[in-house]
Amino acid sequence: MRPATVAPHASVHPGAWWLWSLALGVAATRTTNPLLLALLIAVSAYVVAVRRPDAPWARSYGAFLKLALVVVAVRLLFAVLLGSPLPGTQVLLTLPEVPLPDWAQGIRLGGEVTLESLLAAFYDGLRLAAMLICVGAANALANPSRLLKSLPGALYEMGVAVVVALTFAPHLIADVRRLRAARRLRGRPDRGVRGLAQVGLPVLEGALERSVALAAAMDARGYGRTAEVAPAVRRTTAALTLAGLLGVCAGTYGLLTAAGGTYGLPVLLLGLAAAVAGLWLGGKRSPRTRYRPDRWDRRAWLVTASGAAVAAALVAAGALDPAALSPSVIPPVAPELPVWPAAAILLGLVPAFATPPPSPPVSSKEPS
Numbered sequence: 001m002r003p004a005t006v007a008p009h010a011s012v013h014p015g016a017w018w019l020w021s022l023a024l025g026v027a028a029t030r031t032t033n034p035l036l037l038a039l040l041i042a043v044s045a046y047v048v049a050v051r052r053p054d055a056p057w058a059r060s061y062g063a064f065l066k067l068a069l070v071v072v073a074v075r076l077l078f079a080v081l082l083g084s085p086l087p088g089t090q091v092l093l094t095l096p097e098v099p100l101p102d103w104a105q106g107i108r109l110g111g112e113v114t115l116e117s118l119l120a121a122f123y124d125g126l127r128l129a130a131m132l133i134c135v136g137a138a139n140a141l142a143n144p145s146r147l148l149k150s151l152p153g154a155l156y157e158m159g160v161a162v163v164v165a166l167t168f169a170p171h172l173i174a175d176v177r178r179l180r181a182a183r184r185l186r187g188r189p190d191r192g193v194r195g196l197a198q199v200g201l202p203v204l205e206g207a208l209e210r211s212v213a214l215a216a217a218m219d220a221r222g223y224g225r226t227a228e229v230a231p232a233v234r235r236t237t238a239a240l241t242l243a244g245l246l247g248v249c250a251g252t253y254g255l256l257t258a259a260g261g262t263y264g265l266p267v268l269l270l271g272l273a274a275a276v277a278g279l280w281l282g283g284k285r286s287p288r289t290r291y292r293p294d295r296w297d298r299r300a301w302l303v304t305a306s307g308a309a310v311a312a313a314l315v316a317a318g319a320l321d322p323a324a325l326s327p328s329v330i331p332p333v334a335p336e337l338p339v340w341p342a343a344a345i346l347l348g349l350v351p352a353f354a355t356p357p358p359s360p361p362v363s364s365k366e367p368s
């Protein structure tokens with residue numbers, strides 16, 4: 001008998017994973033407390049560990065972790081070499097200072113390295129690292145091809161380009177590993193310039209064959225064909241989409257800055273409404289059907305709501321007790337873990353228990 005497999009609809013909608021991850025990223029932007037940021041990273045890492053499927057596109061989470069470490073290291077390196085505008089009294093070391101011309105005033109190479117500047121750089125780098133790791137969680141949990149099927153018709157062409165770009169790199173890495181393993185089994189060198197040169201040509205040949213096959217498949221499915229739409233509808237669609245995107249950018253900037261807290265949310269909501277209207281009208285130019293579309297069920301709502309609750313709790317905590325979310329660096333104080341913001345971050349673990357485990361890989365061989 002053929003082993004039972006989980007139906008595609010048993011998995012969570014990929015858009016829910018992206019909304020959950022982006023909400024955790026929004027929560028990371030509201031704090032520089034290293035304990036809360038570490039808790040956010042741990043929550044996203046646990047959900048990825050228990051719900052990541054065994055697929056090539058899902059193996060990018062480790063790369064995001066390494067990139068996050070590089071971001072923290074580079075931020076600290078810049079603080080050491082270029083100094084910091086923050087005043088500090090606890091000098092850790094003094095580097096030789098390079099004199100700069102008058103037009104480069106405000107920039108310093110070398111000089112005193114203080115504890116305050118290093119702490120501020122570490123907190124900022126860790127916040128950016130947490131945001132990158134949250135985005136990496138979305139890449140590891142959401143199937144890009146299924147996400148493409150869920151995009152509005154107006155974004156179909158752009159979505160195809162993005163999905164092809166995201167799936168090209170994992171296949172390329174898999175081809176390199178396969179060819180290197182084959183060369184090792186034959187006793188041929190697989191490292192160094194010689195090994196790279198002899199592996200590169202088959203890899204490029206395979207990539208070209210996949211590109212030709214993809215182009216033929218897209219042409220056979222009528223990719224790029226559009227319906228006839230009145231000029232007035234096209235102009236209205238362009239105006240709504242452009243105004244909506246500008247509103248979303250302005251509203252997001254307002255939410256991320258203290259000065260724009262009054263106008264950020266209304267402008268963001270108006271921009272989203274205009275963008276949705278523009279995408280709805282633009283979708284009429286690309287009529288297409290969906291084979292077994294993903295359903296937005298209760299589990300998708302739970303995943304999205306858990307991330308939104310974390311983001312809302314951190315935003316509220318920043319307004320009620322900003323000192324707990326942004327520990328002082330002048331003078332430096334030991335960060336403390338605020339209880340109820342930390343408990344709110346733990347709500348991000350809901351997808352680890354409210355969603356089904358990933359389906360095991362289906363074997364290509366029929367059991368006897």
